[in-house]
Amino acid sequence: MMKFDTVKKNLEARGYAVRVFSTGKEAADYLDANLDGKSVGFGGSVTLDALGLYERLGTHNKVMWHWKWEDKNAARREATTADVYLTSVNGLAETGELVNIDGAGNRVAATLFGHEKVYFVIGRNKLAPTYDEAVWRARNIASPQNARRLGKKTPCAVKGDRCYDCKSPERICRGLVTLWGPMMGMEAEVLLIDEDLGM
Numbered sequence: 695m696m697k698f699d700t701v702k703k704n705l706e707a708r709g710y711a712v713r714v715f716s717t718g719k720e721a722a723d724y725l726d727a728n729l730d731g732k733s734v735g736f737g738g739s740v741t742l743d744a745l746g747l748y749e750r751l752g753t754h755n756k757v758m759w760h761w762k763w764e765d766k767n768a769a770r771r772e773a774t775t776a777d778v779y780l781t782s783v784n785g786l787a788e789t790g791e792l793v794n795i796d797g798a799g800n801r802v803a804a805t806l807f808g809h810e811k812v813y814f815v816i817g818r819n820k821l822a823p824t825y826d827e828a829v830w831r832a833r834n835i836a837s838p839q840n841a842r843r844l845g846k847k848t849p850c851a852v853k854g855d856r857c858y859d860c861k862s863p864e865r866i867c868r869g870l871v872t873l874w875g876p877m878m879g880m881e882a883e884v885l886l887i888d889e890d891l892g893m
């Protein structure tokens with residue numbers, strides 16, 4: 695798929711395994727076929743939810759997701775030690791950097807340590823030409839949309855146009871992690887999907 699050719703090459707050069715899918719359904723089929731009998735932690739992600747992965751993988755894996763469990767903190771804690779972790783990103787640079795912003799920190803922490811393998815499930819709308827533009831996207835598109843989705847009392851959620859670097863107590867952007875490559879000792883695979891998915 696031409697639009698992913700450059701980013702795929704650059705991700706592979708950084709040490710990621712990369713697969714390209716035409717649809718989210720195909721990516722979900724792939725994960726469903728490859729994960730069995732594992733404990734699987736989920737990061738907060740509209741993409742993962744849209745793909746129905748919690749429900750599908752849950753029929754033959756132990757799945758932990760604070761979006762689905764009543765005890766959200768227990769789910770966050772258990773997910774951090776899962777065999778496998780699934781998440782998306784807030785921005786993907788064509789040069790191969792992965793950018794995520796987080797509030798509680800469980801999601802970004804899980805991309806750094808604690809699993810056999812982490813999968814990044816990424817729709818085409820997350821792709822930005824450069825690292826700076828991927829960070830810009832994470833801050834000014836993904837985060838305001840997430841704040842709005844969560845009904846936060848922040849200027850970005852009210853106006854919906856950009857980040858105001860707010861000092862609101864409800865600020866959801868508490869830390870930003872850039873991955874230059876897979877962390878040592880943890881496999882990482884990037885699934886690129888030719889559909890708009892997530893925020």
Ligand code: SF4
Pocket residue numbers: 833837838841848849850851856857858859860861862864865866867
């Ligand atoms: S820092 Fe504040 S204004 Fe900026 S995106 Fe996050 S919550 Fe919104």
